[in-house]
Amino acid sequence: MDGVLLSKLKNQIKKDSECKTMLDALNKVTACYRHLVIALGSTSDSQNLREELKKTRKKAQELAVANRNKLTELLKDKTTSKDDRAEYERLWVLFTSSMELLEVDMKRSLEIGQEFPLKVPTRHLIQTGMTGSTTTVAARAMSVQNMKYDADSNIDTADLKELQAEITQVGQMMEEMEMKVQVAPWAVEAKQEAGAELKSTLSVGNSSVGVISICEEDARSCPGDENCCVCIPNGTDSPYSPLL
Amino acid sequence: MTIRTLRDYGQHYRPRMACLKNVEVFVVEMQDPKSGVKGADQKLNVTIIPHVINGQDILAWIVTKMKVTTEEAQAFGTMLVAYGYIYPLQNHRKLVLVPDSTLYRFQTPYFWPVQKWPAEDIDYAIYLARRNIRKKGMLEPYEQQHYDNLHKWMNPKWDFIVMQATEQYKANKERKKPDRVVLDCQERAYWIVHRPPRRTHSAMDYGLDRLIDPNAEEVLTFDVVRRTNIFLTQALMRSAVKSSMSLTAFVKFVTTHHNHDPFLTTPVPSNPWITDSDEFWQLNSRSVDIPTKLSVERWVLSFWELISDPRGRVDFKLFLKKEHSAENMAFYEAAEEMRWGAASAIPEKSQFIFNTFLKPGAPRWINIDGRTMGLTVKGLVVPHRYVLDAAQTHIFLLMKKDTFYRYLKSPVHKDMQKRALVPAPHVFTDAQLEANVRNRNPGVSPILQWQQEEEEKAAAAVAARPIDVKAMVATNKLDRK
Numbered sequence: 001m002d003g004v005l006l007s008k009l010k011n012q013i014k015k016d017s018e019c020k021t022m023l024d025a026l027n028k029v030t031a032c033y034r035h036l037v038i039a040l041g042s043t044s045d046s047q048n049l050r051e052e053l054k055k056t057r058k059k060a061q062e063l064a065v066a067n068r069n070k071l072t073e074l075l076k077d078k079t080t081s082k083d084d085r086a087e088y089e090r091l092w093v094l095f096t097s098s099m100e101l102l103e104v105d106m107k108r109s110l111e112i113g114q115e116f117p118l119k120v121p122t123r124h125l126i127q128t129g130m131t132g133s134t135t136t137v138a139a140r141a142m143s144v145q146n147m148k149y150d151a152d153s154n155i156d157t158a159d160l161k162e163l164q165a166e167i168t169q170v171g172q173m174m175e176e177m178e179m180k181v182q183v184a185p186w187a188v189e190a191k192q193e194a195g196a197e198l199k200s201t202l203s204v205g206n207s208s209v210g211v212i213s214i215c216e217e218d219a220r221s222c223p224g225d226e227n228c229c230v231c232i233p234n235g236t237d238s239p240y241s242p243l244l
Numbered sequence: 245m246t247i248r249t250l251r252d253y254g255q256h257y258r259p260r261m262a263c264l265k266n267v268e269v270f271v272v273e274m275q276d277p278k279s280g281v282k283g284a285d286q287k288l289n290v291t292i293i294p295h296v297i298n299g300q301d302i303l304a305w306i307v308t309k310m311k312v313t314t315e316e317a318q319a320f321g322t323m324l325v326a327y328g329y330i331y332p333l334q335n336h337r338k339l340v341l342v343p344d345s346t347l348y349r350f351q352t353p354y355f356w357p358v359q360k361w362p363a364e365d366i367d368y369a370i371y372l373a374r375r376n377i378r379k380k381g382m383l384e385p386y387e388q389q390h391y392d393n394l395h396k397w398m399n400p401k402w403d404f405i406v407m408q409a410t411e412q413y414k415a416n417k418e419r420k421k422p423d424r425v426v427l428d429c430q431e432r433a434y435w436i437v438h439r440p441p442r443r444t445h446s447a448m449d450y451g452l453d454r455l456i457d458p459n460a461e462e463v464l465t466f467d468v469v470r471r472t473n474i475f476l477t478q479a480l481m482r483s484a485v486k487s488s489m490s491l492t493a494f495v496k497f498v499t500t501h502h503n504h505d506p507f508l509t510t511p512v513p514s515n516p517w518i519t520d521s522d523e524f525w526q527l528n529s530r531s532v533d534i535p536t537k538l539s540v541e542r543w544v545l546s547f548w549e550l551i552s553d554p555r556g557r558v559d560f561k562l563f564l565k566k567e568h569s570a571e572n573m574a575f576y577e578a579a580e581e582m583r584w585g586a587a588s589a590i591p592e593k594s595q596f597i598f599n600t601f602l603k604p605g606a607p608r609w610i611n612i613d614g615r616t617m618g619l620t621v622k623g624l625v626v627p628h629r630y631v632l633d634a635a636q637t638h639i640f641l642l643m644k645k646d647t648f649y650r651y652l653k654s655p656v657h658k659d660m661q662k663r664a665l666v667p668a669p670h671v672f673t674d675a676q677l678e679a680n681v682r683n684r685n686p687g688v689s690p691i692l693q694w695q696q697e698e699e700e701k702a703a704a705a706v707a708a709r710p711i712d713v714k715a716m717v718a719t720n721k722l723d724r725k
Binding site: 024027028030031032034035037038039040041042043044090093094097098101104108111112115116124126127128129130131132134136137140141185186187188189190191192194195196197198 | 350353380404409
């Protein structure tokens with residue numbers, strides 16, 4: 001009897017953690033997709049960027065479908081306790097917010113992609129000052145070490161058609177989700193309080209030290225403008241600052 | 245999650261900003277490396293970031309390209325900066341084109357203003373959270389206010405916001421240093437345009453949201469054409485005033501009211517909407533002792549102005565009390581109340597008005613001509629909202645043509661003109677303006693004001709009742725001993 005209960009509990013915990021990891025992955029992919037779309041149309045745009053966008057999108061779609069299935073399965077289960085149900089509703093709100101952001105970004109990337117085609121004799125990409133490549137971001141999204149590029153040369157036109165189809169697909173999926181799952185999005189209470197992001201990030205690592213050292217150089221030659229874009233106040237050398 | 249399947253027939257669409265598409269074409273031409281403005285490199289200590297442009301060069305290029313004068317090119321350039329197509333690098337809060345060596349850069353197409361995609365609050369929340377991480381909790385005061393506000397009302401999505409912010413921060417760290425600087429500057433410029441700090445003019449201001457989507461194609465069905473036809477035929481049938489006449493009337497109105505319009509002349513002491521100090525409203529309120537000179541001048545313009553200004557109405561009623569002819573104004577006010585009041589109160593009010601003003605031998609009998617009186621009394625048998633319209637118009641015209649001119653010549657008014665004060669204009673420093681914002685108070689409660697008005701009305705009604713001679717004899721008031 002105990003053994004059955006214990007295995008049930010273990011199963012539950014496994015399901016929950018799976019759900020959370022999948023949501024985290026979706027979140028990561030959404031953030032990276034947005035980063036890539038910002039670079040669209042500027043001088044860091046290229047064949048590679050379009051391909052990265054396509055790959056990230058596909059991954060996002062897969063994750064979305066997987067998440068949706070998992071969450072609907074969890075929410076349909078009538079035997080969950082009240083706390084569990086509240087938790088699942090919170091995860092559901094996370095999922096739908098991610099999907100909304102993704103949908104908006106996909107629509108915008110369609111518009112910008114149409115405005116700035118790559119296959120014309122003279123490209124009109126905006127000189128924004130960004131010249132680096134976005135490979136690392138895309139690699140982060142796909143959770144791979146190196147990105148492989150293998151698309152053909154007419155990626156902009158063919159891709160855009162696919163993109164349109166995918167946008168309608170996502171739209172339909174969201175409407176369906178709203179109809180079928182009865183979750184009140186305003187009734188969910190957030191677990192994080194204001195300023196929570198300050199505690200959660202900036203783990204001690206190479207990157208943060210690097211940023212601070214570069215900034216110290218900048219601070220010396222900064223034009224005195226306290227709102228200079230990359231300066232972090234010199235006094236703080238610990239990654240954690242006193243909260244507001 | 246935004247509810248998508250709700251059809252609430254509300255106004256949700258921004259009006260079409262027609263200039264944006266044309267500006268985009270212009271900007272694309274402008275940034276062309278061969279024929280556009282020449283870009284240079286910006287040196288930020290160790291890092292070199294390409295594609296910066298000079299204010300001077302931008303101005304010169306616009307002048308040659310559009311073949312306009314320098315002032316017009318300056319205005320056009322400022323418009324480009326204000327909309328966010330170009331952003332300044334040094335003084336990032338002031339969105340103007342300075343025609344010297346100040347540096348600007350082009351904005352990426354994702355952050356261009358597009359009519360279809362307004363800047364969403366959830367994006368702003370994610371941006372503020374990310375900025376919080378970068379600045380380690382030191383946000384600007386207006387940003388901090390926005391942050392607290394958003395945390396309060398977007399609370400259900402706050403977990404998502406924090407998660408996205410941290411993820412985006414990590415994704416940003418994957419880029420090289422020059423790109424990171426550019427990304428940060430770009431996004432900051434975008435949010436300065438779409439969530440401007442206090443007391444800055446924003447180019448993205450517009451009037452009201454629209455009911456129909458301006459980007460939706462209008463399907464030309466038979467019904468639409470039929471209704472357009474009907475509308476246009478009716479428009480043709482209407483009699484129209486000649487534009488020469490209507491325009492002269494318009495010009496006359498503008499010249500007479502020029503000093504009283506807060507857009508054309510700065511109000512003294514200061515415009516409360518701009519400086520957050522409500523002294524202007526307090527000086528012009530109903531219960532103030534001495535009104536401002538400007539409002540007294542306004543009362544002279546027409547009877548309607550006198551009646552619409554609450555302080556003016558008080559003054560006029562004072563004059564009428566001295567002349568013992570307050571029943572006209574009282575009838576006018578009672579009729580207005582009936583007209584705008586609740587439908588359930590109409591029978592009771594009409595009864596009261598009849599007994600007080602219209603019945604022969606009524607205590608406050610008004611003097612209107614026989615025909616109007618007959619019509620009104622007949623209408624009061626089955627009272628509706630507009631029964632007293634004819635009588636009210638008659639009384640209004642009477643007051644306007646006769647009492648108003650006597651008022652203007654009266655000592656009450658002349659005395660007021662002499663005593664009226666001219667308040668000194670305010671000069672606030674930035675710190676004082678911030679203090680004003682913090683010290684804003686909600687003012688007198690409207691419930692309290694209404695109660696005061698009711699008391700005054702009751703007192704006036706009591707005072708206007710005819711003197712009961714028998715009662716006065718009984719209380720020995722008439723006795724001259």
